[in-house]
Amino acid sequence: MQAYSLDRPERLRAHLALQRRLYEVRPDGQGGQHWQTVSSQDEHAFEPASEPPPFSAKSFFFAERELLFRFEGGQFYSALPQVVPQVLFGLHACDLQAVAYQDQFFAQDAHYQTRRQASLLVGIDCLHSCAGGFCSTVGSGPAVRQQTADLILLPRQSADADWLLLVASEAGRLALQGLQLPQADDDWQAERVANQARVAAQQGAQEEIVAGIVRLNLGAIDSSTWEELGLRCLGCSGCTSVCPTCSCYAPLDRPSGEGNAQRERVWDSCLYQGFQQEASGHNPSATAGQRVQRFWAHKFGDAFKERFAAYGCVGCGRCDRVCPGAIGVHGVMHRLVRP
Amino acid sequence: MIDATPRRLLLLEQYADGEDARHFSLCIEQPRASDKAVLPGQFFMLTMPGVGEAPFTYISLPDAQGHFSALVRRTGLLTQALFEQPAGAILGYRGPFGRGWPLFFGDHRVLLVAGGCGLAPLAGVIEEACRPRMPAQLSVIYGARHAAAQVLGRERARWRQTLRFIETCDQAVPGQRQGSPLEHFAELFATQPPEVLLCCGPEPLMLASAEACLQRGIAADKIWLSLERRMHCADGLCGHCYLGSSYVCQDGPTYSYDRYLQLVGNSSPPAIAQHDWFC
Numbered sequence: 001m002q003a004y005s006l007d008r009p010e011r012l013r014a015h016l017a018l019q020r021r022l023y024e025v026r027p028d029g030q031g032g033q034h035w036q037t038v039s040s041q042d043e044h045a046f047e048p049a050s051e052p053p054p055f056s057a058k059s060f061f062f063a064e065r066e067l068l069f070r071f072e073g074g075q076f077y078s079a080l081p082q083v084v085p086q087v088l089f090g091l092h093a094c095d096l097q098a099v100a101y102q103d104q105f106f107a108q109d110a111h112y113q114t115r116r117q118a119s120l121l122v123g124i125d126c127l128h129s130c131a132g133g134f135c136s137t138v139g140s141g142p143a144v145r146q147q148t149a150d151l152i153l154l155p156r157q158s159a160d161a162d163w164l165l166l167v168a169s170e171a172g173r174l175a176l177q178g179l180q181l182p183q184a185d186d187d188w189q190a191e192r193v194a195n196q197a198r199v200a201a202q203q204g205a206q207e208e209i210v211a212g213i214v215r216l217n218l219g220a221i222d223s224s225t226w227e228e229l230g231l232r233c234l235g236c237s238g239c240t241s242v243c244p245t246c247s248c249y250a251p252l253d254r255p256s257g258e259g260n261a262q263r264e265r266v267w268d269s270c271l272y273q274g275f276q277q278e279a280s281g282h283n284p285s286a287t288a289g290q291r292v293q294r295f296w297a298h299k300f301g302d303a304f305k306e307r308f309a310a311y312g313c314v315g316c317g318r319c320d321r322v323c324p325g326a327i328g329v330h331g332v333m334h335r336l337v338r339p
Numbered sequence: 340m341i342d343a344t345p346r347r348l349l350l351l352e353q354y355a356d357g358e359d360a361r362h363f364s365l366c367i368e369q370p371r372a373s374d375k376a377v378l379p380g381q382f383f384m385l386t387m388p389g390v391g392e393a394p395f396t397y398i399s400l401p402d403a404q405g406h407f408s409a410l411v412r413r414t415g416l417l418t419q420a421l422f423e424q425p426a427g428a429i430l431g432y433r434g435p436f437g438r439g440w441p442l443f444f445g446d447h448r449v450l451l452v453a454g455g456c457g458l459a460p461l462a463g464v465i466e467e468a469c470r471p472r473m474p475a476q477l478s479v480i481y482g483a484r485h486a487a488a489q490v491l492g493r494e495r496a497r498w499r500q501t502l503r504f505i506e507t508c509d510q511a512v513p514g515q516r517q518g519s520p521l522e523h524f525a526e527l528f529a530t531q532p533p534e535v536l537l538c539c540g541p542e543p544l545m546l547a548s549a550e551a552c553l554q555r556g557i558a559a560d561k562i563w564l565s566l567e568r569r570m571h572c573a574d575g576l577c578g579h580c581y582l583g584s585s586y587v588c589q590d591g592p593t594y595s596y597d598r599y600l601q602l603v604g605n606s607s608p609p610a611i612a613q614h615d616w617f618c
Contacts, residue, residue: 108341263386
């Protein structure tokens, strides 16, 4: 990768925002954080969050609600999203790995790809682990993998050193045109290796996650354990909403007057009781335990890992943070490895 | 890229064909050459504009003019609305989807077991076997709850002339065959034991049939089931029709029994109570 020295990340941000709509995660002043647009004149300092933001980049490409087609005057009309070129600035390795995972899953989905192809992804390496993350264990981070980003920001341990900027794709290279940056002669590879070692040490061995994955794939978990976990699932869909790789949706048809109609798709959740229920009433996943089992098989199952060359879990820890029943990833894995 | 937008489908006519079931003649408007490439056991997505979209199987497969037929049982809002449509109504079509039945015609003896509406996905296979010069290697056991619930009346009248076609009802009138399809296996296996099973019906009936055939010496990879799941998008994306790591809308709905067991993670045979044998 080509590496440049970058005196201030705000300079890159302003440059990219000149030609694209740029989004960055910022505090909302009320205790929350959101993806917000940033103009090229914006003077706010870029302050990378020490925790993954509450919401990943998922909804930028897999929209929470999206029109699929209109039926008007007896004819069907496709509806693809109108997009403008955009930049997501400051994505952590875990969230970028999730985008790469969904890029595969939605490879043939025109709505997803229309949004995705209009997007430039600027990643940022983590120098320290977030509180609940385990990217080192599932192999998604903490160093941004080159094939998941267009540009990679590398902050420095020393506050007075310039940032480094790595060019991860041809689109990233083109996006830098017009920005005069000196080539970096630092040994950035060594810095990244050191960062990875530090973060991995902070995250620890994650023994329950590792052992839980093994037990889950051995089919060693009996249904009573899953039902016990299911008792703690409220079916709130918090986990599936914040999980950056969850991709289930429901088509939703509605009449729009005068014999016209439209179909949208909306995010759905495999934890909802009616997710698989057929019109006949037959429900192959009628119990909460079956549905919880499904969710985790989808994240850690060998068959899915084989198909996507990665786990469906990127180790961001968001499910731990939102689950009111304490059956996020660490809660579940702890129970699965308990003898 | 996937085109999630339906094409126009015309409702030509419909007639009652069993309790709460109707037989629909449909026509794909401006058919393409690819519309004819349908295998028995595949399905299409039918849109009732403003109500929804649901999967149905083909009875007769699309011809060069785009004509085909389907059997629909009234079970929900969409089918209720469909039953009320007049001839000429504009519906939506996407398809075909999924994998059809493996066609074992040759020198194999094939047993078809159908329960209730499960006869519909097998109709195309039976039609194939009824063709002139096709060796009559196919036997059918068709179970229904009672006589009024039997579907595909016109087709069955024709099929009976050509094939061994056993019809049985959970509750039969005196003089008619009674009981689950499984109760007639012994009779069929006594003469010319089948080597292949194709089965479609309620899942417990399918699993019990599969186990019964395994015990009688048919290999698990020669036993095929057609699974029902909530195939909501048919593109392998929405997630609703999962069966383990597989999506039924793409990898199914037909599965060999060994693959099915692998997907549900069962190394031991499923426990099916005898009261689940019925249609």
